[in-house]
Amino acid sequence: MSNRQIAIDLLEKLPEDMSLTDMAREIEFVAGIREGFDQLERGEGIPIENVRELMSSWIVG
Incomplete structure (x- = not known):
């Protein structure tokens, strides 16, 4: 599926x-x-x- 078609499909599913x-x-x-x-x-x-190391650096507190 092309990027254009993916965007069209997504937009058709979004609320008006x-x-x-x-x-x-x-x-x-x-x-x-x-x-x-x-x-x-x-x-x-x-x-x-x-990823675990990166995530632990994002946690504040």
Whole structure:
């Protein structure tokens, strides 16, 4: 499925009264997820141990 078709399908599923800003955020979110999957397919993933370290640095308190 092309990127254009993915965007069209997504937009058709969103509520009619959604703002353009919220629509753009939804498209950006889906694009980020797809890019992540593409990176994994290219072997560019981050080992889970590194993810845990990163996440612990994000926690405040």
